[in-house]
Amino acid sequence: MGRAGQRVLRDEDRLEDRVSIGVLAKAFPRETVEAVIEAAAAREQRNRMLPARLVVYYVLALALFMDMGGGRVMRKLSGTLAWAARGVDVVIPSEEALSRARARLGPIPLRLLFEAVAGPLASKDTAGAFWRGQRVVSLDGTTLDLQDTAANWERFGGPTTKDGAGQKLRGGFPQLRVVALAECGTRALLAAASGAYTTGEKTLTGELLAQLRQGMVVLADRNFPGYELWRDAAATGAALVWRVGASFSLPVDEVLPDGTYRSRFKAPRALARAGAPDLVVRVIEYHLQDHRGEVAGTFALATTLLDPAEAPARELAELYHARWQIETAFGALKSGLKGNGVVLRSKTPDGAEQELWALLCAYHAIRDLICAAAALTEQDPLRLSFVNALDAVRGPVADPAAFPPSPPP
Numbered sequence: 001m002g003r004a005g006q007r008v009l010r011d012e013d014r015l016e017d018r019v020s021i022g023v024l025a026k027a028f029p030r031e032t033v034e035a036v037i038e039a040a041a042a043r044e045q046r047n048r049m050l051p052a053r054l055v056v057y058y059v060l061a062l063a064l065f066m067d068m069g070g071g072r073v074m075r076k077l078s079g080t081l082a083w084a085a086r087g088v089d090v091v092i093p094s095e096e097a098l099s100r101a102r103a104r105l106g107p108i109p110l111r112l113l114f115e116a117v118a119g120p121l122a123s124k125d126t127a128g129a130f131w132r133g134q135r136v137v138s139l140d141g142t143t144l145d146l147q148d149t150a151a152n153w154e155r156f157g158g159p160t161t162k163d164g165a166g167q168k169l170r171g172g173f174p175q176l177r178v179v180a181l182a183e184c185g186t187r188a189l190l191a192a193a194s195g196a197y198t199t200g201e202k203t204l205t206g207e208l209l210a211q212l213r214q215g216m217v218v219l220a221d222r223n224f225p226g227y228e229l230w231r232d233a234a235a236t237g238a239a240l241v242w243r244v245g246a247s248f249s250l251p252v253d254e255v256l257p258d259g260t261y262r263s264r265f266k267a268p269r270a271l272a273r274a275g276a277p278d279l280v281v282r283v284i285e286y287h288l289q290d291h292r293g294e295v296a297g298t299f300a301l302a303t304t305l306l307d308p309a310e311a312p313a314r315e316l317a318e319l320y321h322a323r324w325q326i327e328t329a330f331g332a333l334k335s336g337l338k339g340n341g342v343v344l345r346s347k348t349p350d351g352a353e354q355e356l357w358a359l360l361c362a363y364h365a366i367r368d369l370i371c372a373a374a375a376l377t378e379q380d381p382l383r384l385s386f387v388n389a390l391d392a393v394r395g396p397v398a399d400p401a402a403f404p405p406s407p408p409p
Helices: 023-027 030-039 052-064 070-077 080-085 095-105 108-117 150-156 201-211 227-234 269-273 313-339 349-377 386-398
Strands: 007-009 088-090 134-145 160-162 168-170 175-183 188-196 216-220 239-243 261-265 279-289 295-303
Touching: 023 052, 023 349, 030 052, 030 108, 052 070, 052 095, 052 108, 052 349, 052 386, 070 095, 095 349, 108 349, 134 201, 134 313, 150 175, 150 349, 175 201, 175 313, 175 349, 188 201, 188 313, 188 349, 201 227, 216 313, 227 239, 227 261, 227 279, 239 313, 279 313, 295 313, 313 349, 313 386, 349 386
Parallel strands: 007 088, 134 216, 216 239
Antiparallel strands: 134 175, 160 168, 175 188, 239 295, 261 279, 279 295
């Protein structure tokens, strides 16, 4: 076709109308995206080729294609292959324009979008999702490597090493810390909080306590127990089953008929002087054996479930190991979605935070797809492949022919 038969896509043709966003539009409906843009006051101030709504979908697509540059991802979104087959030149914004659009948008709309869509995915029939009618969830944290820039080091910090003279040296990359709450029966991430590498997991967990409620059993490893966090988490009405480390001093106040015992988290001295009470807990100690019958590990769990008749020790010991589902969830997020060894692409702190929330949104969309497929086929969602689901999600966006544009006028 000659040049006279071609049509160049200009700003006034509105690139957003040409975008094939596929599954992203299903997982994140336009009205939800518009709402978070308004809530974040991130609406563009003038008519642009890259309005805020389109940039949100673009950032989500970046999370699905972490191994691709921004321009290539936008070409996939805009369906340039399909348009080229029709003899139409589609003008894609430059990498610089795309970067500026991301900076204008900022991280807040993506955080609000995750908070708007994240939530439990298990039904009452989902295997492993409930224990005695209570939803089983788990707390844990992880870190993500960021671009090695001065701005990222200043905002987030990172691991350090020492040289032969004992001088402190920076590690390979600055890191962003994330703590999340996962639904054990589906590995869906229900909530998340992020901060600098130097921010403790307990501190970030405080931001998640509003998500806890009666009817939940919350599992956590030995990094989490402490007087104040336990007090505040228990006040939500959720049942707690947390591992305690050997360094924790737990007096035996009363041995119960099943061999467990009641104990106390002692109030710190300053709080005790102000009248804070000790916190009554029940402690369950048990051993794990290897295939030869030898002790391979010793566990101690503290719980708010004080009655052995209502919460048998053996059941709680078995239940605690569902905590590993959040480890698997983080593995899928970091290895399956982000990619092993892949560093977040943003050189600025706000860009890194934006990427984090986009990754969490994309992860949620994939878990939602898995749970829907599991319900249709009456399978356990934990037995369906995350990687296969990721391929299915990537497919429609990556193949513009799956969403053919209307014929040009």
